Amino acid sequence: MDAENLVVVGSGPAGVSAARAYREAGGTGPVRLLTADPDPPYERPPLSKEFLRGEADLPPLDEELAEKHDITITLDDPVTELGEDSVRTASGAVHPFTACVLATGAEPVRPDLPGADHPDVRTLRSAADSRALRAAAHGVRSAVVVGAGFIGCEAAISLTRLGLQVTIVCPDDVPQEKRLGPDAGRFLLRWLKSEGVSVLRGTKLLSVESGHRVRTDLVPVLDAGLVVLATGVRPRIGLAEAAGLAVERGRIRTDEHLRTSKPGVLAAGDVALAYNPAAGRALAVEHWGEGLAMGEVAGRTAAGEEAVWDEVPGFWSVLGDRVLKYAAWGDGFDRARPFPRDDGGFTVWYEREGRTVGVLTHEADEDYERGQDLIKRGVTASPSS
Ligand SMILES: Cc1cc2nc3c(=O)[nH]c(=O)nc-3n(C[C@H](O)[C@H](O)[C@H](O)COP(=O)(O)OP(=O)(O)OC[C@H]3O[C@@H](n4cnc5c(N)ncnc54)[C@H](O)[C@@H]3O)c2cc1C
Known part of the structure; x- marks a missing residue:
């Protein structure tokens, strides 16, 4: 592949890294980064940590991207259609490409339960979500966080540090028991408790009433000023599906060069199910560092290099003042x-x-x-x- 005109869809780590790597690998012609997000590219991990707590501004993700690498960034204009050799956006603009990187990431899933879609029930993915959550936390005394994955645990600790009484509704006996095993779960449980977070273990959400009253199978009613759903994410594959790209396990299937089934189109980051030759199989990964790494491979591939994604995926989580590091194939x-x-x-x-x-x-x-x-x-x- 040797593109002359690159379009990148998405301004997360995968999209930004793809655009930058394309230029660094000598990719010529116009490069356009299109994003649905109204904020210029930023780092997502602080959204459940110091940014949520109001301790830090939104950290930019590569402030030099546009100027240093001659990349045109269009904010707040989602791509609505992936055509043969062009994309169309919500504003009606059509951008031709010889190569396109889909880096549309993932979005929070709201469980299909009564009241889970109430507008006062929060989720956390974007800077706008984090700002809204922080604003909602002012003036309330308690919060229920549903889900004990890393985002749920981090957000619960941050809300506790903002002065709220926080309860996590945890479906397993200990947090992340299925993903990390019972021993790791017990460490997490201890840390949450030491931060003042209450954990309802082995508990399932049944419904949310009026955006604030949480019903579970264990505790009939938990009345909280704030309800946050941290119940997992769904990769944004709509564009790829509509364009007929191969999709597997809810993600866009790629080879080790991040090429999709459609010539000229690549995919990277949370949205991709990419073959990793070191693992000997395709992997689904939802980590910041992997977004950067896969984006880099996609950008270099688009520029005509023989780049391969063969790293062991790694993840860091900051839980209050404690840092957890996790490297794994993850399956x-x-x-x-x-x-x-x-x-x-x-x-x-x-x-x-x-x-x-x-x-x-x-x-x-x-x-x-x-x-x-x-x-x-x-x-x-x-x-x-
Ligand atoms: C609160 C929070 C904390 C996290 N903390 C950590 C952490 O500590 N460590 C870690 O390793 N990972 C962490 N993660 C996960 C990490 O942020 C993701 O794995 C990573 O952002 C995925 O990168 P991506 O580029 O694939 O997608 P995203 O970062 O989700 O970016 C997708 C981009 O695509 C845009 N987009 C979507 N649809 C369209 C469209 N149709 N047209 C145009 N643009 C579109 C979106 O607006 C967005 O800019 C965290 C995630 C969250 C939400």
Whole structure:
């Protein structure tokens, strides 16, 4: 592929990184980055952390992108149609391309339960969502966060630090039990409690009344000033589906160069199900760093390079003042081996059929670094680790 005219759809890490990498790889011609977001490109992770707490401004994502790399950025104008060699936006503009990168990310899922779609019930994905959540937190005393994934846990801690009494409705016995195993879940539970967050374990949401009254199967009614749904995301594949691109497991299927089934069209970030040759299979990943890494591969591929996405996906979560680092293929394990340390740090090694497939660490950077190599080589960490 050697594009002469690149269109990038989406201003998250995958889109920004694709546009930048295209230029850095010598890609010529016009480059246009189109986004539905009204805010100039920004970093998403602080939206549940310091930005939500009002401790920091919105951190820009590559302020030099437009000027240094000669990229035209159009905000607040979603692409509505992907054609043969052009895209159409909501404003009616048509932009031709020889290569197009779809980096439309994912959007929060609201469970199909009574009241979950009430406008006062919040979700958290964009800067606008985070601003609205912070504004709503002023003047209320309590919040219910539904879901104990990383975004739910981070948002719950931030809201607690804003002075609210926060309860998490957690469907598993401990947070993220299915994803990270019971030992890691117990660490998370302890941290949430130490931050003053209450956790209703093994509890399912049944409905939300009037945007504020939460019914669960365990506690009949929780009345909260604020309800936040952190119940997972759905990749935004509408454009790709309508254009007939191959879609698998709810994501746009790509090869290791991030090329989709349609010549000239690539996909990167949360929206992609990309083949990773080091894993030997296609992976679905929802991490900031992977957005950047996949975007870079897509941009370089569009510029005609032989770039390949073969990294072990890595994720960091900041829970109050504690940092968790997780590197994993992310598609399951059959054994989790926890190694707590006296200083409060820990490592959990994840294996499948005797091979290391993941590592979770807190204050054990050497294991995190080593883990990425062990995962890539598919060997087991030594028992003393
Ligand atoms: C609150 C929060 C905290 C997070 N914290 C962490 C963290 O600590 N660590 C971590 O690794 N990951 C974190 N993540 C996940 C990480 O942010 C995502 O994995 C990453 O942003 C995905 O990047 P992306 O570029 O694929 O998509 P996104 O960042 O979602 O960007 C998609 C872009 O596409 C645009 N778009 C969508 N549809 C259209 C359209 N039709 N036309 C034009 N534009 C469109 C959107 O407006 C947006 O700009 C967090 C996510 C959230 C929401």
